[in-house]
Amino acid sequence: MAKLSEDQIRQALLKLTEWKLEKDMIVKEFKFRDFATSVKFLTMIQPVADSLDHHPDVCIYYNRVVIHLTTHDEGGVTELDIRLAEKLDELSKTLTS
Ligand SMILES: C[C@H](O)[C@H](O)[C@H]1CNC2=NC(N)=NC(=O)C2=N1
16 A cells, blocks of 8 residues: 555544654554553454554553554555554544543
8 A cells, every 4th residue: 555645644634533643653642541441452453453454553651552553564654554543543432431
């Protein structure tokens, strides 16, 4: 899948919640009530990432989960990153509401 231009990425971010463009990645910090919920979020991400064959870079800091998305094979952000970001936003809502 082809790398998106900066304009295309910024346009795509408009339909996402609180994702930022940082160099060749899009980044978001998700906040949960505790560490168990952070870990649960990660376990929910795994099947989605495997089904898309697209995997996030993840850091957990107690109740915060920082996700970096990029397409390693292309060296930048592609439509796959945008698709995964949308799915992560949906998943996170089931844990915070
Ligand atoms: C062989 C496999 O399809 C590739 O290595 C996939 C796996 N998951 C991936 N995830 C991400 N984020 N970028 C990739 O380029 C990528 N490539």
